Amino acid sequence: MDSNCQPPTGARTGSNRAVFLDRDGTVSEEVGYLNHIERLRVYPFSGPAIRKLNEAGLATVMVTNQSGVARGYFPEELVEEVHAELQRELGAAGARLDAIYYCPHHPDGRVDPYRRECDCRKPRLGMIDRAARELSLDLSRSFVVGDRYLDMELGFRSGACPVLVMTGYGRGEYAYGRSAWPRQPEHVAENLLDAADWILSRAGGTP
DSSP: OOGGGSOOTTOOOOSBOEEEEOSBTTTBOOOSSOOSGGGOOBOTTHHHHHHHHHHTTOEEEEEEEOTHHHHTSSOHHHHHHHHHHHHHHHHHTTOOOSEEEEEOOOTTOSSTTTOSOOSOSTTSSHHHHHHHHHHTBOGGGOEEEESSHHHHHHHHHHTOEEEEESTTTHHHHHHHHGGGOSSOOSEEESSHHHHHHHHHHHHTTOO
C-alpha cells in the first residue's frame, strides 16, 4: 500500500480489513438534511457495490455525520429509521452493512445534549476508532469512501486508504477545491460501484 495509506503511530488495528462508507452522496443521494424518511433515495449501484464487498469478505461500515439532530432539523429517531430502511433496501439487493455509526453532535447546535464538541464528528476519529475496537479492524488495510474532502481526511488521519466518489458533492469539491487540499485521495471513482471494483483490485478480492 502506498506511503500515504500507512497507519499513524499508535493506530489501533485488528485482524480484519474494512471499507468505511459515507452515507449521503455516497450510498444514498445527497438531499441536504434528510429530514423525512421519504426523502431517502439509495443509489441503484449501492446494493451491487456493497454486495461485492460483502462477498469478498471485507467489513462494510457506514460512518456519517448527522448534525441535523443537534441543529433541531430532525430527531435522532429519524436517523435510526433511515438506517433501518437503508439496511432493508440493501438487503433486498443481497447486500448488508456490518455496522453503522453516526455523529449527531455539532458545537453550534440548538438542541441539548447534542450541542457540543465531540471526538466522533468526521474527520475526527471517534467513529472509526470505535469501529476498529468493536469489529477488530485493521485500519492500515482498510479504505474510506466518501464524496467530501473531510472523508479523505478521515482516511489520512486513520491510516486507511481514501477514495473519493464523484457523486454527491464529490464532483464539485474535486473540480473547484482540490487545488487547496493538503493531500489528494488515493483514487477518484465515478461512483460507489467503481470504487468497490478498484478496492477489490487492490485487495486482491480477498479479506
